[in-house]
Amino acid sequence: MRSPxxxxxxxxxxxxxxxxxxxxxxxxxxxxxxxxxxIILATLDFGAGLRLIMLHFRLKKDQK
Known part of the structure; x- marks a missing residue:
């Protein structure tokens, strides 16, 4: 499984x-x-990417 x-x-x-x-x-x-x-595809990709990166840092913070 890939990391967020x-x-x-x-x-x-x-x-x-x-x-x-x-x-x-x-x-x-x-x-x-x-x-x-x-443009719509780029917007959706930027939104999903930012959401996944924020999820990564939230999970990393919760592990501490």
């Missing part, structure tokens, strides 16, 4: 990747359906 810190970091990285692709898509074609989809 690793999973959270992975989600944050995916959020940056989706953000990068959204910016590239806007530069090439302007705003469209795909850009909004990428």
């Amino acid at each position: 810190l690793f999973s959270g970091t992975l989600y944050i990285v995916l959020g940056f990747v989706f953000t990068f692709f959204a910016v590239q898509q806007v530069d090439k074609n302007g705003f469209g359906f795909m850009v909004y989809l990428l």
Whole structure:
């Protein structure tokens, strides 16, 4: 089983990747359906990543 810190970091990285692709898509074609989809995916990944990282630190604090 992966630790919440690793999973959270992975989600944050995916959020940056989706953000990068959204910016590239806007530069090439302007705003469209795909850009909004990428922005939504990036937002969900950032939220899940932050939640998992906070869970890691909360579990670490409770173990002490």
